[in-house]
Amino acid sequence: MFKKHGLKQSEIRLKSGVVYQDNGFIFAREDGHPQLRKIVETRLKRLLKKAGINKNITPHSFRHTHTSLLIEAGVGIKEI
Numbered sequence: 158m159f160k161k162h163g164l165k166q167s168e169i170r171l172k173s174g175v176v177y178q179d180n181g182f183i184f185a186r187e188d189g190h191p192q193l194r195k196i197v198e199t200r201l202k203r204l205l206k207k208a209g210i211n212k213n214i215t216p217h218s219f220r221h222t223h224t225s226l227l228i229e230a231g232v233g234i235k236e237i
Contacts, residue, residue: 159183184216 183190197216227237
């Protein structure tokens, strides 16, 4: 999914030209600035409902999950 998302952002960058600010955000608006948190949360809730997942998952939950997976993989706290 992230690869597909990255391709979509690359396409937007090409269309926007020099106006696009590449700040490395995963969820960016068409101009490259960060997407509003509420929009990301709303889309996530819609996708969870569509997938039949009845848990309260927020975008911040992914940060904790990622950290836990890195620790399990043996990555040191300093690197995380």
